[in-house]
Amino acid sequence: MQKEMRLTASSDFLNVRQQGNSCSDRLFVIVASKRGCFWNNENCQSRFGFVVSKRIGNAVVRNKCKRRMRESAKLLDVIAGYDIVFIARRNADSASFDEICDSMSRLVDVAGLYLSE
Incomplete structure (x- = not known):
């Protein structure tokens, strides 16, 4: 995933959670x-962040879950200009890649963030 499409700063995660x-x-x-992109609205891409709690498993399991989430997020067509955080629940570690893709696309659709064709 490109650097411009990632949420990395803890302040960004906090802003998304609060607002x-x-x-x-x-x-x-x-x-x-919604992101505050005032300087260049046409190229303001949506950014993704992924949270996997330590309650889910050891580091290997958490990293595997995050890798699957990142790959699934690459397949989503999302409206530009949003910061989106996906937080994994306890069942996410045992889910297959197809289940993760289906779940993430369903949530993006429910949130109204899919790019209309």
């Missing part, structure tokens, strides 16, 4: 908030 709207299912919680 964003959330939806959830059995695998993930999605929190999304």
Whole structure:
């Protein structure tokens, strides 16, 4: 995933959690908030962040879950100009890649962030 499409700073995660709207299912919680892109609105890409708690498993399991989430996020067509955080729930570590893709796309659709064709 390109650097411009990643949320990395803890302040960015905090802003999304405080100002964003959330939806959830059995695998993930999605929190999304509008980005403040004042200087270049046409090229203001959406950014993604991924949170996997230590309650889910050891480091190997958490990193595997994050890798799957990142790959699934690459497949999503999302409206530009949003910061989106996916928070994994306890069932996410045992889910297959297809289940993760389906769950993330369903949550993006429910949140109203899919790019309309």
